[in-house]
Amino acid sequence: MPDATGLELLAKELGDAALETVYYRSRATVLVDPAQIRAVLAKLRGQGYAFLASVHGVDHYPEEPRLGVVYELLDMSRVDRVAVKLRVPTDAPRVESVTADWPTANHQEREIFDMFGVVFEGHPDLRRILMPEDYEGHPQRRDFPIGGEPVIFTRDEAKWLEARE
Amino acid sequence: MIPAPTDTETPPPALSEYRRREQSIDIAPVGEQLVGSDQNKTTEELLTLNFGPHHPATHGVLRLLVTLQGEVVRDLKPIVGYVHTGIEKTAEDKAYWKVIPIVERMDYLSYYFNAMAYIGAVEALLEVEVPTRAQYLRVIHLELNRIASHLIWLGTSALDLGATSIFLYCLRERELILDLFEMSSGARMHTRYFQVGGVIEDIPAGFARKLREFLKVMPERAGEYGAILNANEIVLQRLRGTCPLDAQTLLGLGVTGPLLRAAGNPWDLRKAAPYSSYEDFEFKIPVGTVGDNYDRFAVRLAEIYESVKIVEQALDGLPEGPHITTDRKVALPPRHELATSMEALIHHFKLVTEGFRVPPGEMYYPIESPRGELGCYVRSDGSSKPARVHMRDPSFVNLQALAPMCRGNYIADMIATTAMLDPILGGIDR
Numbered sequence: 001m002p003d004a005t006g007l008e009l010l011a012k013e014l015g016d017a018a019l020e021t022v023y024y025r026s027r028a029t030v031l032v033d034p035a036q037i038r039a040v041l042a043k044l045r046g047q048g049y050a051f052l053a054s055v056h057g058v059d060h061y062p063e064e065p066r067l068g069v070v071y072e073l074l075d076m077s078r079v080d081r082v083a084v085k086l087r088v089p090t091d092a093p094r095v096e097s098v099t100a101d102w103p104t105a106n107h108q109e110r111e112i113f114d115m116f117g118v119v120f121e122g123h124p125d126l127r128r129i130l131m132p133e134d135y136e137g138h139p140q141r142r143d144f145p146i147g148g149e150p151v152i153f154t155r156d157e158a159k160w161l162e163a164r165e
Numbered sequence: 166m167i168p169a170p171t172d173t174e175t176p177p178p179a180l181s182e183y184r185r186r187e188q189s190i191d192i193a194p195v196g197e198q199l200v201g202s203d204q205n206k207t208t209e210e211l212l213t214l215n216f217g218p219h220h221p222a223t224h225g226v227l228r229l230l231v232t233l234q235g236e237v238v239r240d241l242k243p244i245v246g247y248v249h250t251g252i253e254k255t256a257e258d259k260a261y262w263k264v265i266p267i268v269e270r271m272d273y274l275s276y277y278f279n280a281m282a283y284i285g286a287v288e289a290l291l292e293v294e295v296p297t298r299a300q301y302l303r304v305i306h307l308e309l310n311r312i313a314s315h316l317i318w319l320g321t322s323a324l325d326l327g328a329t330s331i332f333l334y335c336l337r338e339r340e341l342i343l344d345l346f347e348m349s350s351g352a353r354m355h356t357r358y359f360q361v362g363g364v365i366e367d368i369p370a371g372f373a374r375k376l377r378e379f380l381k382v383m384p385e386r387a388g389e390y391g392a393i394l395n396a397n398e399i400v401l402q403r404l405r406g407t408c409p410l411d412a413q414t415l416l417g418l419g420v421t422g423p424l425l426r427a428a429g430n431p432w433d434l435r436k437a438a439p440y441s442s443y444e445d446f447e448f449k450i451p452v453g454t455v456g457d458n459y460d461r462f463a464v465r466l467a468e469i470y471e472s473v474k475i476v477e478q479a480l481d482g483l484p485e486g487p488h489i490t491t492d493r494k495v496a497l498p499p500r501h502e503l504a505t506s507m508e509a510l511i512h513h514f515k516l517v518t519e520g521f522r523v524p525p526g527e528m529y530y531p532i533e534s535p536r537g538e539l540g541c542y543v544r545s546d547g548s549s550k551p552a553r554v555h556m557r558d559p560s561f562v563n564l565q566a567l568a569p570m571c572r573g574n575y576i577a578d579m580i581a582t583t584a585m586l587d588p589i590l591g592g593i594d595r
Contacts, residue, residue, distance in 0.1 A: 024526045025289050051416060053531065054557035056542045070542065072529055072557070079437045083529065104419025107565055115253075130246040130594055139254055142552070146258055 002028050002080060010082065013047065014040055027083065029070075034086040038096050041071060041084065045101075049073035049082060052102040057112035061142035065089040067116050071098075088118060090141075097123035115140035211239065214576075218247050222325050222580045225590030229567075229583075236575050241568045245561075249594040256554040260520025261287055262361055264551060268541075269355045271556055272592030274317055277303075277310040278534040279592075280359040282541035283554065285440060285530035287361050290523050290545055293495055298486040299363030300442040304479045305376070306349070306358060307441070308472040312383065313342040314535040315465050315472075319390060322462070322584035326400050331390060338386050341379050348372050361521075362496040363489030373480060380477050387469045394462075404459040408570040408582040411456060418569070419562045422537025424586065427464045428456030434533035446478045458578075461585040468535075495521045520549040529557075536560055536587055558592040 002010060007028040011018040017040050020031040032040045041052075051074040058068040065087040073082050088095060097120035099106045109120040110129040117138035120126055128135060132152075137144055152160060211232055218228040226247035232240040252271055256264045268283045269276040281303065288295060320335030343353040349368050350356035358364055394400050412428040425432055433450045435443045451467035453460025489496045493512040502509035515521075525547040531540035537559030544553040567586055571579045 022527075025292065025528060027289075027526075027528055029527065052419060053538060054419075054529070054540050054542070054562075056529075056553075056555045056557075058527075058542075058544055058553045058555075070527070070529075072540070072542075076432060076437070081529070081531075083527075102419075103417050104562055104565065107561060111561075128246075130249040132246070139251065140553075142257070144254075146254060 002082060004028075007082070010044075010047065014043060028081070029083040029085050031085050031087070034088050034095050037071075037084070037086055038098055038101065041073070041098055042101060044073055044082065044084065048075040048078060049080070051076055052098075052104050053081070055105055055108035055112065057116040057118060057140065059116060059140065059142045060087070067093050067118055069095060069112060069118060090117070093118045094121055095119070096121050097126075099123055114138070117141070210234075218244075223583065224321060224588055225593075227564075227583075227588060227590055227593075229579075231576065231579070233576060236577075238571045238574055238576055238579050241571050241579070243564050243567060245564070245590070245593050247594065248590055252595050253554050253556070256551055258550065260549050261523060261551060262516070262520055264554060265359065265361075266355060266357045268554065268556065269357065270591065271595050272534070272536075272539070272558060272560065272589045273354070274314040274589055275310055275534050275536070275539075275592075276355050277306050277359065278532060278539050279541075279556070280357070281307060281441070282530055282532050282534075282539050282556065283543070284359050284361055285532065286528040286541045286543040287523060287551075289528045289530060290526055290543065291361070291495060291521070293362045293490050293492060295363055295441075295490060296487045297442065297484045298367075299488050299490075301479045301483050302364050302368065302488060303359060303441050304443065304446070305476050305483075306346070306356075306364075308475045308479070309342050309345060311472045311535045312469050313339045315469055316342075318465060318535075318584075318587045322581075322587075323394065323400075325580050325584040326403055328394065328397065328400060331393060334386070334390065338383060341382070345372065345376055345379065348375065360489060360496065362492060363487070365489070367488040376476070376480060380473055380480075383473050384470055387466060387473075391466055401459070403577070403581050404462055404585075405457060406455075407458045407578040408574050409455050409457040409460075410566060410570050414569060415456070415566060418566045420537065420566045422534070422559055422563070423464045423468065424456075424461060424537065424563060424566065426450065427453035427460035429454055434531060434538060438531075440530075440532060443475075445482065446475045448472075448475050458581050458585045465587075522547060522549050523551075531557070534559055536589065536592075537563060556592070556595060558595065560588045560590070560592040561595075564588050564593060 004023040007021050007023050011021045011030050017033045017036040018030050019033060022029040053072040053074045056070040060066050060068055067090060068085055068087050071084040095118055097109055099109060109123055112118050113120060113126055114128040114131050115138055211234055214231045214233055216229040216231050217223040218226040228244040230242040231238055252267050255267055265280050268279045271279050316335040316339045320332035323331035346356050347353045349372055350358040412430040415425050415428055429452055431450045431452045436450060448471045451464045453464050497516055498509035498512055503513060523545040525545050527544045529540055529542045531538050539559055540557035542555040543551050546552040563586060570582050
């Protein structure tokens with residue numbers, strides 16, 4: 001992790017794309033403008049953070065904007081990590097996909113789309129990945145209830161179709 | 166692309182629509198070049214083969230949609246989610262210490278690692294000091310778990326390659342490890358041994374002796390596995406030079422662990438960013454040269470020896486001291502204190518009913534699991550339950566490398582490559 005000063009310097013490099021920096025428990029996070037995420041990650045790659053370790057989805061319910069996407073960047077030569085975070089509201093959960101620059105984001109963006117409903121524009125194959133394709137709702141959202149999930153067997157398909165109509 | 170979900174959306178497509186779409190998943194365009202000498206393109210046609218989800222060679226409920234041109238794999242799409250059990254969602258409904266047993270069930274072959282990643286993130290948020298003895302005990306169990314995980318991988322992979330006896334030998338040694346786990350924690354799998362602040366109990370009398378016996382036996386046995394497989398012409402032909410992928414592509418795909426090391430990149434978090442006292446131990450990082458299936462096999466086999474070395478050093482250097490933090494706000498008080506101390510009783514009651522509260526914040530804690538970087542992202546909102554637990558599971562990320570590895574190779578090599586990829590579906594689907 002860069003130290004607190006290093007994080008400020010990094011945020012300065014990003015210019016107006018960086019909205020806020022959080023340095024907490026030796027973890028460095030930059031909150032960025034969702035519209036500029038690809039440019040931000042490309043700039044950080046130029047700074048040496050060339051490995052995208054992970055992409056997480058997070059729901060800040062009830063705070064707005066609710067949905068968050070966290071990109072964990074890693075510099076393998078300096079063994080340095082920095083997290084880039086963006087927040088989008090639930091009524092317009094659109095973020096540009098970074099899969100073209102970082103192929104590893106493919107599965108992880110699909111997972112976030114599946115679980116939180118964040119739409120990654122420009123993703124080559126944005127389908128649900130863990131839940132069934134005809135599933136309704138985004139189960140990892142904090143206001144999505146636990147339980148009461150019926151088990152859908154193929155043999156009951158006709159019955160389910162009827163019940164839906 | 167699927168249209169954006171909005172709250173006032175038209176009703177979603179009916180189930181038959183789902184079936185229709187499932188059958189119409191797109192296939193990749195055919196490349197110009199054909200493998201082998203057969204250049205008669207007019208007689209070639211593409212075949213979409215559904216492979217799995219219930220197939221002995223997929224190592225779990227993994228489904229692959231394979232586009233074949235003759236025997237050559239032209240494209241491959243992994244379809245996952247069949248064992249999705251919503252562990253991350255369940256975790257948000259439980260107190261921090263009650264989450265440990267359920268995250269252990271994600272990647273079911275490396276349960277200690279799942280627990281370690283999660284606990285590490287919580288400990289970082291709490292700023293708890295973990296006693297050195299607890300760190301060493303963790304290392305012993307982590308490395309034993311790594312050996313057990315590699316043994317299952319070796320056994321099942323050998324089965325895929327047609328070698329049946331190796332599987333039985335591997336399970337025989339794994340049994341010794343599970344016996345050790347049972348000794349220290351009472352459970353053979355999903356042991357719930359790691360706790361926030363340390364481990365639940367110190368190792369019992371006789372554990373060290375039994376562990377030393379195992380450490381003596383294991384390298385010999387690993388040597389035997391190597392001798393059997395390295396002298397087997399069929400295994401060598403199926404592994405050597407098949408489905409290589411270079412380190413640069415692997416890094417772009419986010420692949421870490423033995424797969425990346427097989428391609429020659431010695432990235433290992435135990436060395437690069439040591440956690441839990443790994444800096445105290447001397448061990449080597451096995452690396453491959455070309456990154457083919459044989460290198461993947463050889464790197465994992467060599468890792469077994471290195472893990473044995475680490476466990477030996479941790480056992481020799483095991484310091485005296487407490488096995489869990491003395492911070493009563495996060496760790497249960499010893500049983501005998503409950504009879505005499507009012508504070509202990511109060512702490513016990515608070516911990517068991519509500520659990521401890523974690524200061525608000527976010528943390529990502531990466532460790533080196535048998536399959537690569539296993540990271541746990543924990544967001545706390547200040548309550549006694551996590552607001553978000555997300556595992557960056559290496560199997561989930563590494564699975565993306567299967568298609569680039571297999572494209573243009575024979576379907577038989579795809580079986581070997583899937584085995585050498587070592588995907589654990591419990592970790593992928595969570």
